[in-house]
Amino acid sequence: MNTLDFLKECENDLIQRFNELDDIAYYNQKKILKAFQNHNVALRHFYGSTGYGYDDNGKPVLNSIYAEVFEAEKAVVSPLITCGTHALSLGLFSILRPNDTLLSITGSPYDTVVDCINGEEGKDIGSLKDLGVKYEQIELKNDVINEELAIKKIIDLKPKMVYMQRSRGYGWRKPLSIDDFEHIIKKIREIDKDCYIFIDNCYGEFVETREPSAVGADLVVGSLCKNPGGGIVPTGAYLAGTARAIDLVERQLTAPSIGIEVGSYEQGYRLYYQGLFMAPQTVKNAIKGAYLIGRVMEKLGYEVLPSSNEKSYDIIKSIKLNDASELIKFVQLVQKISPVDSAAVPEPWDMPGYSDKVIMAAGTFVQGASIELSCDSPIRAPYIAYFQGGLTYEHIKILAEQLYEAYKN
Numbered sequence: 001m002n003t004l005d006f007l008k009e010c011e012n013d014l015i016q017r018f019n020e021l022d023d024i025a026y027y028n029q030k031k032i033l034k035a036f037q038n039h040n041v042a043l044r045h046f047y048g049s050t051g052y053g054y055d056d057n058g059k060p061v062l063n064s065i066y067a068e069v070f071e072a073e074k075a076v077v078s079p080l081i082t083c084g085t086h087a088l089s090l091g092l093f094s095i096l097r098p099n100d101t102l103l104s105i106t107g108s109p110y111d112t113v114v115d116c117i118n119g120e121e122g123k124d125i126g127s128l129k130d131l132g133v134k135y136e137q138i139e140l141k142n143d144v145i146n147e148e149l150a151i152k153k154i155i156d157l158k159p160k161m162v163y164m165q166r167s168r169g170y171g172w173r174k175p176l177s178i179d180d181f182e183h184i185i186k187k188i189r190e191i192d193k194d195c196y197i198f199i200d201n202c203y204g205e206f207v208e209t210r211e212p213s214a215v216g217a218d219l220v221v222g223s224l225c226k227n228p229g230g231g232i233v234p235t236g237a238y239l240a241g242t243a244r245a246i247d248l249v250e251r252q253l254t255a256p257s258i259g260i261e262v263g264s265y266e267q268g269y270r271l272y273y274q275g276l277f278m279a280p281q282t283v284k285n286a287i288k289g290a291y292l293i294g295r296v297m298e299k300l301g302y303e304v305l306p307s308s309n310e311k312s313y314d315i316i317k318s319i320k321l322n323d324a325s326e327l328i329k330f331v332q333l334v335q336k337i338s339p340v341d342s343a344a345v346p347e348p349w350d351m352p353g354y355s356d357k358v359i360m361a362a363g364t365f366v367q368g369a370s371i372e373l374s375c376d377s378p379i380r381a382p383y384i385a386y387f388q389g390g391l392t393y394e395h396i397k398i399l400a401e402q403l404y405e406a407y408k409n
């Protein structure tokens with residue numbers, strides 16, 4: 001079949017999904033617009049600051065807008081937090097103390113977070129374990145939280161913090177929906193009102209109409225090189241949640257004595273505001289594109305997650321390829337159709353913080369930004385490409401066209 005006809009057919013198969021995504025983006029756009037108006041955002045909020053940043057107007061208003069949009073009591077948004085892992089680590093170290101227990105109920109955390117928790121064998125790297133924090137995890141059962149075991153462990157271990165990851169990470173599993181969080185948080189609160197509930201929210205922002213902080217999570221954490229940056233924020237991360245949690249985060253970010261009062265950023269905050277404003281649209285394009293890529297590969301006989309019949313609870317599409325060489329070819333094709341560094345050919349490499357070799361395509365304007373068209377994968381069986389992002393739907397459609405050409409035989 002002619003490639004464009006084939007793509008048209010794929011798009012027709014996805015009309016219901018696309019309509020749902022339009023509705024979610026509309027709702028989130030309204031919520032964000034309202035937060036901007038409630039805070040009387042003006043040009044002066046975009047100006048930079050220097051030194052201690054005592055006269056910084058942009059930072060507190062940005063924090064407060066994030067809190068409103070995330071339906072949280074407080075939030076910290078900062079270009080000084082270098083990436084998602086840094087923000088997750090900051091959140092953990094803000095709250096956990098020697099002899100506390102951390103319990104993950106969604107299996108292993110993201111690869112780079114595991115090392116923050118468990119450290120390195122025989123070496124003090126300042127991990128939670130090195131500080132005397134205890135750690136346990138419960139595996140998912142058939143893709144969902146093993147509720148019975150989780151409840152039992154919470155009663156037995158009395159953890160200071162319960163950890164959950166919204167997105168799939170590098171596993172063949174479904175992300176958690178906000179309904180899932182609402183259900184489990186209610187159950188946890190019935191037995192322990194006080195434990196801190198921590199959510200790795202990476203890749204989940206604006207995929208639904210609520211965030212985990214709206215259903216009782218204490219700390220919701222993500223990267224601005226992903227969804228909430230809207231594809232234009234140059235660097236940074238956010239943490240949103242309850243006042244008791246964010247107060248500690250503010251102190252850990254700078255110093256226990258001074259907290260969030262200090263901290264400047266000379267370049268200014270315009271992109272942080274504008275990126276948040278654009279995020280619902282960017283996220284919508286990325287998910288629509290991911291469905292299209294998924295549909296193309298499905299029709300060519302590959303297994304994809306979520307399938308075209310399922311809702312998306314993060315921006316990722318997992319595509320199960322037959323072997324390492326098919327996987328590498330897929331990732332290299334993503335790089336080849338990128339607007340930046342299209343001549344680069346990605347190869348598997350030993351990336352800091354990851355246990356297997358990883359191959360990554362990210363021909364992006366913001367280096368490594370995975371809200372832009374990108375694909376990454378550990379080289380291990382089953383050979384799964386994790387595809388995500390794309391600033392415009394049309395760009396992702398060009399990839400879909402090339403994938404069809406490359407894999408149709």
Ligand SMILES: *Cc1c(COP(=O)(O)O)cnc(C)c1O
Nearest residue numbers: 083084085110167169200202223
């Ligand atoms: C991307 C990601 C992280 C880490 O973020 P970085 O910015 O790459 O450090 C953590 N958890 C999940 C689920 C992620 O997708």
